[in-house]
Amino acid sequence: xxxxxxxxxxxxxxxxxxxxxxxxxxxxxxxxxxxxxxxxxxxxxxxxxxxxxxxxxxxxxxxxxxxxxxxxxxxxxxxxxxxxxxxxxxxxxxxxxxxxxxxxxxxxxxxxxxxxxxxxxxxxxxxxxxxxxxxxxxxxxxxxxxxxxxxxxxxxxxxxxxxxxxxxxxxxxxxxxxxxxxxxxxxxxxxxxxxxxxxxxxxxxxxxxxxxxxxxxxxxxxxxxxxxxxxxxxxxxxxxxxxxxxxxxxxxxxxxxxxxxxxxxxxxxxxxxxxxxxxxxxxxxxxxxxxxxxxxxxx
Amino acid sequence: xxxxxxxxxxxxxxxxxxxxxxxxxxxxxxxxxxxxxxxxxxxxxxxxxxxxxxxxxxxxxxxxxxxxxxxxxxxxxxxxxxxxxxxxxxxxxxxxxxxxxxxxxxxxxxxxxxxxxxxxxxxxxxxxxxxxxxxxxxxxxxxxxxxxxxxxxxxxxxxxxxxxxxxxxxxxxxxxxxxxxxxxxxxxxxxxxxxxxxxxxxxxxxxxxxxxxxxxxxxxxxxxxxxxxxxxxxxxxxxxxxxxxxxxxxxxxxxxxxxxxxxxxxxxxxxxxxxxxxxxxxxxxxxxxxxxxxxxxxxxxxxxxxxxxxxxxxxxxxxxxxxxxxxxxxxxxxxxxxxxxxxxxxxxxxxxxxxxxxxxxxxxxxxxxxxxxxxxxxxxxxxxxxxxxxxxxxxxxxxxxxxxxxxxxxxxxxxxxxxxxxxxxxxxxxxxxxxxxxxxxxxxxxxxxxxxxxxxxxxxxxxxxxxxxxxxxxxxxxxxxxxxxxxxxxxxxxxxxxxxxxxxxxxxxxxxxxxxxxxxxxxxxxxxxxxxxxxxxxxxxxxxx
Numbered sequence: 001x002x003x004x005x006x007x008x009x010x011x012x013x014x015x016x017x018x019x020x021x022x023x024x025x026x027x028x029x030x031x032x033x034x035x036x037x038x039x040x041x042x043x044x045x046x047x048x049x050x051x052x053x054x055x056x057x058x059x060x061x062x063x064x065x066x067x068x069x070x071x072x073x074x075x076x077x078x079x080x081x082x083x084x085x086x087x088x089x090x091x092x093x094x095x096x097x098x099x100x101x102x103x104x105x106x107x108x109x110x111x112x113x114x115x116x117x118x119x120x121x122x123x124x125x126x127x128x129x130x131x132x133x134x135x136x137x138x139x140x141x142x143x144x145x146x147x148x149x150x151x152x153x154x155x156x157x158x159x160x161x162x163x164x165x166x167x168x169x170x171x172x173x174x175x176x177x178x179x180x181x182x183x184x185x186x187x188x189x190x191x192x193x194x195x196x197x198x199x200x201x202x203x204x205x206x207x208x209x210x211x212x213x214x215x216x217x218x219x220x221x222x223x224x225x226x227x228x229x230x231x232x233x234x235x236x237x238x239x240x241x242x243x244x245x246x247x248x249x250x251x252x253x254x255x256x257x258x259x260x261x262x263x264x265x266x267x268x269x270x271x272x273x274x275x276x277x278x279x280x281x282x283x284x285x286x287x288x289x290x291x292x293x294x295x296x297x298x299x
Numbered sequence: 300x301x302x303x304x305x306x307x308x309x310x311x312x313x314x315x316x317x318x319x320x321x322x323x324x325x326x327x328x329x330x331x332x333x334x335x336x337x338x339x340x341x342x343x344x345x346x347x348x349x350x351x352x353x354x355x356x357x358x359x360x361x362x363x364x365x366x367x368x369x370x371x372x373x374x375x376x377x378x379x380x381x382x383x384x385x386x387x388x389x390x391x392x393x394x395x396x397x398x399x400x401x402x403x404x405x406x407x408x409x410x411x412x413x414x415x416x417x418x419x420x421x422x423x424x425x426x427x428x429x430x431x432x433x434x435x436x437x438x439x440x441x442x443x444x445x446x447x448x449x450x451x452x453x454x455x456x457x458x459x460x461x462x463x464x465x466x467x468x469x470x471x472x473x474x475x476x477x478x479x480x481x482x483x484x485x486x487x488x489x490x491x492x493x494x495x496x497x498x499x500x501x502x503x504x505x506x507x508x509x510x511x512x513x514x515x516x517x518x519x520x521x522x523x524x525x526x527x528x529x530x531x532x533x534x535x536x537x538x539x540x541x542x543x544x545x546x547x548x549x550x551x552x553x554x555x556x557x558x559x560x561x562x563x564x565x566x567x568x569x570x571x572x573x574x575x576x577x578x579x580x581x582x583x584x585x586x587x588x589x590x591x592x593x594x595x596x597x598x599x600x601x602x603x604x605x606x607x608x609x610x611x612x613x614x615x616x617x618x619x620x621x622x623x624x625x626x627x628x629x630x631x632x633x634x635x636x637x638x639x640x641x642x643x644x645x646x647x648x649x650x651x652x653x654x655x656x657x658x659x660x661x662x663x664x665x666x667x668x669x670x671x672x673x674x675x676x677x678x679x680x681x682x683x684x685x686x687x688x689x690x691x692x693x694x695x696x697x698x699x700x701x702x703x704x705x706x707x708x709x710x711x712x713x714x715x716x717x718x719x720x721x722x723x724x725x726x727x728x729x730x731x732x733x734x735x736x737x738x739x740x741x742x743x744x745x746x747x748x749x750x751x752x753x754x755x756x757x758x759x760x761x762x763x764x765x766x767x768x769x770x771x772x773x774x775x776x777x778x779x780x781x782x783x784x785x786x787x788x789x790x791x792x793x794x795x796x797x798x799x800x801x802x803x804x805x806x807x808x809x810x811x812x813x814x815x816x817x818x819x820x821x822x823x824x825x826x827x828x829x830x831x832x833x834x835x836x837x838x839x840x841x842x843x844x
Contacts, residue, residue: 023574023616025605052576054620057449064605064617066575107438111428114442115449253449264604264616 004282016269035087046075060250094228116198122254123190154239181237198225203258207245328732367499390788396770409660419654421461446636458530458759461632471732484635491554512796514766520561529758538591574617642690669720767792
């Protein structure tokens, strides 16, 4: 079964003082992959600056614009139509545990996946915190384990946008016991990597018709590599597998590779930014958009 | 020329208040003297000149040389100084360091070999990683380096060069061999001092200098420019090149300005450039001008707030994307820092063998890796004769110098290493060679430790090694630390054009002409015109006869 979605991302920034020069980068458009086809994508901005793109380190298109015309207000919009099909799921573990582990321990496999196996600011866990984590049992298959890990994190953390911010690391999340989808995802990634399972950070959009946590704004989840199968999405914030309701924009080692908006401005004074996301299944009538005033943090 | 008997007698008399108390260091190699009174052949003529100066004459020459630095504007001020705003110069020593032609030829060969191998290494790490697959270098060592950039993976710079400019630090050990202490593949500095040292030398002792056939250094800026042009984006005939500086507060700002000026290209800061549609432009009074090649003297972290540190106001937003589109080239390539890492250093000989199937020409300082059992045993038993370093820290932190450490420190370190063997390496304490150096205050020559920073340029199908380099001197007695921030000075470094008799009547520096009339010498050269009076200082000089 196929579903068509219209995805609209809109950001609106206002500045106290004139902005004399600005450079913005957006990593927000849905990407093509095995279960999604991007039918169309269009951009518009209030500065009428020409948008130009480049592929980032992981091959995802980043849209940029530069202006030297002074402004105090900036609006940017991306509108895409995506056809989403039901992804193929793994039917349990396809390989015996010993074979799975042999592959995960292989040197060449490690080299090919090293970007999804390393530990950096977001994903490095202190030795002292590791005892209370769920680790793979010696006779447990990878898929089985990751599903358990998904539930483990879902139950361990409480969804709360208050205490964390874009720079919060998995260590801090573990201590706080609360956070948003970005934090759930980093913790999932960190623990999966401790088990030598390649795992990457995904940013994207959720079907807004299902009342899933995090659907009002850009969402984050994880993709882990299942030996004998390939990459499979896990959403620890909702304790779900990523299915046809998940529209992927980009992936990377962690949030730093997927930050949806970056900008450098020459201005004095403060700024107000807000953004909204609208994901509408096309055949259905439109639902009312839900603008959220947040500080570029993903829920 | 052999001195006449009369000269000899005169020399014995004057000898040299300035050398009277010179003591040859027992356990180090002295670059000038083989034994008391016995001079290395390539220093004979120069030393003879220096012996002819009285103490007062020498002090005067020294002041003259200092003035040359003030006049060239090569000064810096130290912020922490009590006397704020006082301009200082890096101490310069008039006694040149001399490297015979044959000796240099071997060094040069070794430098090119090392830099080429390191370039192939970086190319491999950012593409197929064969060297990691073959486990010649441990993968974790590379992946854990913060200077390993995923933005460079799968991307090959225009021309295939990463380390366009390498500053390789060499020392001469007591065994008479050159050893590489460090590879600097990011933004090696010091070249401006090499060039100004030569100017100061010529201004002060031109009559002496011109008798020697010394290899020139002043072609460096043109070579650097040609290197930049050789790696310009495809289809650009007359590339616009610029030097990108972090600004006037950077301690090497003088050098950035100097290089831009001598290459005849614009000196820009990040705010002077911008990226539009993945091309880089320079803001000029005549409107935007496209920039093709950037010699950036800015660390990777600060280069592009869109790609690296988001809070950098020094960089150019979007320049990495323009670079990866092939619309601009950057020197050096971003992400070279993993390859000049201390831990990777120990693998450079293996890296040379791996890519070039050659034996390394230049020695590496032998390194014991504590993770290996027999090395670990050796380190524990010989701690007092070793320098022990953690592999992942820089700036001299956490280093133990065995022969300077107390008993407590040694046992403390023993525990540290045993706990984390993977983290430590050890090297023998290297005996940097010593060189006669004029010590102000003592007003005489004394031996001081020296090293040599060399400069190698790699472009598309072109290589250049500067004939000479920056000989840095540790001015503090007994000190091995040559860094300018820690009381180091420098010397002009003479690579001789040919060996054999160390004197030559040939003109050095083809661009110079001089004319002698009524005892006055007028010189025209790249440094302008100067007029000198032939006085007693040069009356013994064969060139003046």
